[in-house]
Amino acid sequence: MMGRSTKYLMSMGELKRKDHSLVFRNDKGNTYIPIEGIKEIYCLNEVSLNTKLFQFLSKAGVTVHFFDYHHQYCGTFYPKEQLVSGKLTVMQAQAYMNKRMDIAKAIVQGIAGNIHQVLYHYYKHDRKDLKPFLDWLRKDVPVYLAKDLDSKQVLFIEGEIWRKFYTSFSSFLPADFVMNKRVRRPPDNPMNALVSLGNSILYSKTVSQIYQTHLNQTISFLHEPSESRFSLSLDLCEVFKPIIVFRTIFENVNNRKLQVEKHFERKLNYCLLNKQGKEIFLSSLEERFNSVFQHPVLKRKVSYKTAIKLDAYKLIKLIVENKPFVPFSVKELK
Amino acid sequence: MKVTGTLVNYYFHCKRQCWLHANKINLEDNSEDVRIGKILHELRAEGNKNSEIAIESIKIDKLTPDYLIEHKKSDANIEAAKWQTLFYLKILKDKGIERKGKIQFDEKNKQEKTIIYVDLTEDIEKRLQELEQEIIDYCSSATPSPAILDKKCKRCAYYDYCYI
Numbered sequence: 001m002m003g004r005s006t007k008y009l010m011s012m013g014e015l016k017r018k019d020h021s022l023v024f025r026n027d028k029g030n031t032y033i034p035i036e037g038i039k040e041i042y043c044l045n046e047v048s049l050n051t052k053l054f055q056f057l058s059k060a061g062v063t064v065h066f067f068d069y070h071h072q073y074c075g076t077f078y079p080k081e082q083l084v085s086g087k088l089t090v091m092q093a094q095a096y097m098n099k100r101m102d103i104a105k106a107i108v109q110g111i112a113g114n115i116h117q118v119l120y121h122y123y124k125h126d127r128k129d130l131k132p133f134l135d136w137l138r139k140d141v142p143v144y145l146a147k148d149l150d151s152k153q154v155l156f157i158e159g160e161i162w163r164k165f166y167t168s169f170s171s172f173l174p175a176d177f178v179m180n181k182r183v184r185r186p187p188d189n190p191m192n193a194l195v196s197l198g199n200s201i202l203y204s205k206t207v208s209q210i211y212q213t214h215l216n217q218t219i220s221f222l223h224e225p226s227e228s229r230f231s232l233s234l235d236l237c238e239v240f241k242p243i244i245v246f247r248t249i250f251e252n253v254n255n256r257k258l259q260v261e262k263h264f265e266r267k268l269n270y271c272l273l274n275k276q277g278k279e280i281f282l283s284s285l286e287e288r289f290n291s292v293f294q295h296p297v298l299k300r301k302v303s304y305k306t307a308i309k310l311d312a313y314k315l316i317k318l319i320v321e322n323k324p325f326v327p328f329s330v331k332e333l334k
Numbered sequence: 335m336k337v338t339g340t341l342v343n344y345y346f347h348c349k350r351q352c353w354l355h356a357n358k359i360n361l362e363d364n365s366e367d368v369r370i371g372k373i374l375h376e377l378r379a380e381g382n383k384n385s386e387i388a389i390e391s392i393k394i395d396k397l398t399p400d401y402l403i404e405h406k407k408s409d410a411n412i413e414a415a416k417w418q419t420l421f422y423l424k425i426l427k428d429k430g431i432e433r434k435g436k437i438q439f440d441e442k443n444k445q446e447k448t449i450i451y452v453d454l455t456e457d458i459e460k461r462l463q464e465l466e467q468e469i470i471d472y473c474s475s476a477t478p479s480p481a482i483l484d485k486k487c488k489r490c491a492y493y494d495y496c497y498i
Contacts, residue, residue: 085358214359298497313495316359321477 005039006289007207008282010275014048015041017056035060040208041200043067044278063211065204070186071193071272073200076207085214088319089256090230092219095319103235103325104154105145107299110239110327111158112141115165117330118242118250122172129171133164154222161272165242177253178179191259193271194281198245199237201281201285206237210308215316234281236311239327244304257284293333311315335402335473337466339392342421351492352469353478358456361491367432392425401436408441410486416452423454423487424462 013026022033035056041064044270046054049064055062058079066074095103123130144157161202166179169191179191187193210217220231222238252258263277273281288304295302297309302310307328318325335356343353344487354360371436387394391476405420425473443450481487481496490496 083360085360087357088359300492309498310494313498316495318498320359321480 003038004181006286007033007038008044008286009043009047010282012046014052015043017053017057022053022056034260035044035062038062039065039203039212040065042204043070044282055264061211063204063208065207066090066115067200069182069195070270071200071278072185073203076204078207078211080239081211083212083214088214088316089216089219089317092216096221096225097221099318100221101154103315106325107147107238107327108154108158108161109142109145110134110329112137113329113331114239114242115268117163119165119168127171130168133168136164137161142264146171150172151222151224158222173250173253183299185270188269189271190258194253194258195245195274197278197281198249198285198319199241199272201282202237202240202245203233205289205305206308208234210236210312212309213312213316215312236308238317239311239329240304240308241326243328243330244285248281248288248314252281269296278332296332336390337416337421337469338371338420340472341469342465343411343414344378345465346417347411347474348486348490348492349472349495350478351480351490352473353480354492354495356469356473359495361495389425389429391424394422394426396461397431397433400434401437402433403436405488406437406439410438410443412450413438416450417462419452420454420458421462421465423452424459427454 009024010321011026011028015024017021017023018032021035021165022038024031024033025065041062043055043064043066048333052168054077057077057314061078061079061082064074064077068074074298114136118132119130119137125132133166141157141161143155149157166182170178173191177188177191179195182195183189183192184196187196189217210233212231215232217232219225220235223233223234257280259276263280265272276285290303290305292301292303298310311327314323314325314327317323341352341356344355378458382462387397394402395405402419403421404415404422408416409415416435419437423433423435437450437452485495487493487496
């Protein structure tokens with residue numbers, strides 16, 4: 001499942017079925033998109049679609065993610081499930097009852113570990129003021145998580161990790177990209193704009209990866225399972241945020257590929273990436289999803305995108321075969 | 335549960351695969367080999383109306399006046415293909431349709447022949463009866479047997495799941 005299986009639609013237009021393929025029509029003309037290999041489509045602008053297209057996409061098992069003007073995630077066209085296992089769904093619910101805290105803690109530990117790895121790079125490059133936070137992640141977080149906790153307490157530790165992480169940006173990023181505070185709908189500064197868009201793409205990507213497994217998207221462990229959202233996706237995407245979203249942001253900002261004056265649109269109460277900024281950020285994000293590493297256990301090349309699916313497999317393995325769940329860690333790859 | 339020809343095949347090929355498939359944790363969709371197998375199947379089906387026959391829980395590739403014909407992409411696991419075909423023969427026989435079995439391999443890697451013949455005997459029928467119960471019992475157990483790395487695993491659609 002390698003290669004370019006994702007299509008981002010960034011301009012206004014119409015997506016249609018054309019014979020046994022897809023065509024995107026906008027003011028510049030027609031772009032043909034071969035259906036083979038396409039697994040997901042992102043609509044980041046006003047795109048018109050019809051039921052004939054959805055029937056076709058459903059047959060091909062393609063998920064379509066929609067975003068509004070503020071780059072907020074609106075929802076997903078989720079074709080009829082192709083992989084369904086009643087037995088696994090029952091067992092997943094049992095795991096929620098019996099192993100919820102184990103899984104939630106494993107995810108939070110995974111976030112701490114991966115943030116540590118990402119920041120350690122800057123520490124090595126003379127950002128010595130990161131040391132207290134790095135020590136806290138390495139020594140204190142595991143101690144907190146070893147305690148007997150309920151779900152609110154685990155979420156609180158998670159919140160603390162992210163809060164401290166955001167504060168640490170001032171050590172290694174240019175001043176105009178410092179975050180201060182995470183502000184969502186809508187984001188209020190360039191960094192929040194990048195984090196919002198990056199996290200939404202990662203979330204949607206995770207929805208598509210879980211779609212390719214038998215897991216039920218609504219039964220989650222760290223986040224409260226809720227009816228309106230695919231909360232399992234929120235769970236499984238967490239450990240990938242530092243490695244995929246934040247590494248891409250830091251790289252683009254520090255190499256001055258993304259600049260506040262050139263790539264953002266500022267209004268009174270919000271800040272968004274402009275068209276050019278969006279293209280730069282999304283293509284480097286997609287590049288990271290598709291970049292491969294040698295998997296230490298499977299002994300073959302695996303992309304980061306596939307690594308998300310492998311985490312879903314690990315969860316199935318915990319649910320079915322009781323193998324401890326250890327989410328993806330960059331440390332293992334060294 | 336209903337035992338199918340695929341399950342019989344998997345039971346001989348890999349018990350773990352049999353358990354996962356029986357419990358609908360089927361990962362074959364992502365496998366290139368399975369895709370090739372499906373395309374070969376569709377190509378053969380073209381212009382051949384009585385090509386695939388479904389009886390109860392089994393699907394038969396082809397039935398002629400003398401033979402039940404089972405097509406396989408390769409002869410990677412002859413034993414599994416034999417038992418799958420014998421299982422079909424028995425189901426047909428129970429319906430009053432008696433045939434001999436013929437297995438055709440599109441690729442031969444392990445042997446010289448592209449066709450092998452199988453037939454039911456009293457002993458085989460008895461064994462098939464036990465086998466059916468064995469498969470039902472095994473697939474109803476709480477967990478599958480652990481993965482044991484083998485040459486055949488590398489090409490399997492379940493490889494990632496089994497070894498992650």
